[in-house]
Amino acid sequence: MQCAESLRVQAYFDGEVDAVSGAEIERHADHCNECRALLEDLQKVRATLRRDVPYAATPPKLRAQILRALDQEGATGLRIAETPPATSRTARRPPVFRGRSFWTGAFSGIGGAAIAAAMVFFLVLPGALSPLTNDLVSAHVRSLMPAHLIDVVSTDRHTVKPWFAGHADVSPVVADFESQGYKLIGGRADYIDHQRSAVVVYQHGPHVINVFTWSAGNLRNLSNTTRNGYHLAFWQQGDIQYCAVSDTGWDELLGLVRLMRAEG
Amino acid sequence: MDDKRARFEEQVLPHLDAAYRFARWLCYAPGDADDVVQEAVLRAFRGFEALRGSDAKAWLLAIVRNCHFTAAKQQQRRAFVPLPEENDEVDGHAMVATTPDPESDSIRSDQKKVLERLLESLPEEHRTVLMLREIEEMDYAQIASVTQVPIGTVMSRLARSRAALKAKWLQDVEGVPRAVR
Numbered sequence: 398m399q400c401a402e403s404l405r406v407q408a409y410f411d412g413e414v415d416a417v418s419g420a421e422i423e424r425h426a427d428h429c430n431e432c433r434a435l436l437e438d439l440q441k442v443r444a445t446l447r448r449d450v451p452y453a454a455t456p457p458k459l460r461a462q463i464l465r466a467l468d469q470e471g472a473t474g475l476r477i478a479e480t481p482p483a484t485s486r487t488a489r490r491p492p493v494f495r496g497r498s499f500w501t502g503a504f505s506g507i508g509g510a511a512i513a514a515a516m517v518f519f520l521v522l523p524g525a526l527s528p529l530t531n532d533l534v535s536a537h538v539r540s541l542m543p544a545h546l547i548d549v550v551s552t553d554r555h556t557v558k559p560w561f562a563g564h565a566d567v568s569p570v571v572a573d574f575e576s577q578g579y580k581l582i583g584g585r586a587d588y589i590d591h592q593r594s595a596v597v598v599y600q601h602g603p604h605v606i607n608v609f610t611w612s613a614g615n616l617r618n619l620s621n622t623t624r625n626g627y628h629l630a631f632w633q634q635g636d637i638q639y640c641a642v643s644d645t646g647w648d649e650l651l652g653l654v655r656l657m658r659a660e661g
Numbered sequence: 662m663d664d665k666r667a668r669f670e671e672q673v674l675p676h677l678d679a680a681y682r683f684a685r686w687l688c689y690a691p692g693d694a695d696d697v698v699q700e701a702v703l704r705a706f707r708g709f710e711a712l713r714g715s716d717a718k719a720w721l722l723a724i725v726r727n728c729h730f731t732a733a734k735q736q737q738r739r740a741f742v743p744l745p746e747e748n749d750e751v752d753g754h755a756m757v758a759t760t761p762d763p764e765s766d767s768i769r770s771d772q773k774k775v776l777e778r779l780l781e782s783l784p785e786e787h788r789t790v791l792m793l794r795e796i797e798e799m800d801y802a803q804i805a806s807v808t809q810v811p812i813g814t815v816m817s818r819l820a821r822s823r824a825a826l827k828a829k830w831l832q833d834v835e836g837v838p839r840a841v842r
Contacts, residue, residue, distance in 0.1 A: 442795075456681075462695075
């Protein structure tokens with residue numbers, strides 16, 4: 398016995414629906430016990446997996462081996478250009494990436510087609526236009542201009558956190574993860590989502606990561622997205638909404654997200 | 662270093678860790694995963710021109726998946742499929758978390774083992790979709806690209822794997838007293 402709305406509720410949970418459908422689903426869940434329970438279960442499963450599944454990194458030995466293989470590849474690549482391509486198994490071309498064209502594929506499956514067709518009406522493409530996303534990217538870019546990055550310069554959490562008390566509406570997690578490669582370099586007050594936002598600033602290699610925080614307010618499902626080459630990772634901790642913004646890679650950005658979540 | 666290599670290192674190699682994790686979830690044997698990842702990175706490098714500005718992570722993971730299936734087929738042809746063994750756990754050292762675990766009491770580590778076994782017991786295509794969503798935090802569109810199935814299938818696999826995990830695990834383990842939470 399499963400409510401017919403369960404897949405839509407799941408899509409809502411995964412941040413894949415637009416605001417209108419989201420509100421509709423929230424109204425539905427208000428008086429559907431099954432879907433309310435489903436939302437709780439989804440949250441439990443997610444929390445468990447994110448807490449207990451090891452987030453493995455490539456073993457250094459394998460990484461070195463791959464880099465060596467790439468070196469050889471570069472050297473042999475020149476020779477291959479002059480001679481007919483080898484027909485060995487390893488010379489096979491990789492698949493041509495279909496990218497976002499799965500939308501056409503979505504209708505070709507048999508079982509999935511009906512569901513997919515039903516879903517198309519409320520699924521939004523990732524990175525759908527959102528003023529909040531634009532605000533965050535603008536604030537990040539603005540912060541990188543001279544003298545805008547940091548209001549309180551400190552690598553000490555005990556200096557940064559109290560500073561926020563007088564300058565922002567929220568008190569976010571502040572911790573230094575220098576040993577993991579994310580150096581706390583300070584904090585800043587900004588204005589996001591009509592609130593005084595506290596921004597924790599990290600340095601990761603050559604990249605600056607701004608972690609914007611503001612009061613979460615009503616349940617809003619923001620999903621990670623990329624805008625103008627900047628990645629935005631969203632999450633909530635308690636009643637605080639977090640968004641980490643940077644031009645670093647997703648892995649690096651999500652590495653910090655993970656650390657901050659563990660701290661909270 | 663030539664230009665292609667530099668661009669490859671900048672655009673694709675940042676996703677090496679994700680590719681490695683994905684291979685581990687596909688193969689479940691560390692040695693096999695190493696081979697698959699290396700082969701995938703080399704193939705990606707040779708076909709780098711095909712990327713053309715699309716999502717590098719989804720692209721690389723799709724290649725990892727293809728390499729895994731190629732390798733699996735070859736193993737079947739040789740009629741030799743290694744079974745998971747007790748001592749695989751010794752080889753599991755590479756799955757060490759990169760973040761320090763503040764709560765490493767024995768209950769938690771028991772729970773982690775139970776969880777790992779349950780994940781292993783899920784059908785592969787369900788497990789991978791679940792991990793891509795929850796651990797790699799990919800959206801439905803990216804998962805559909807990686808696993809080469811329609812988005813509706815991604816959704817139903819996600820729903821089924823989550824329900825299976827919840828039914829098997831949460832009931833099991835929540836009977837055990839918890840030190841935290």
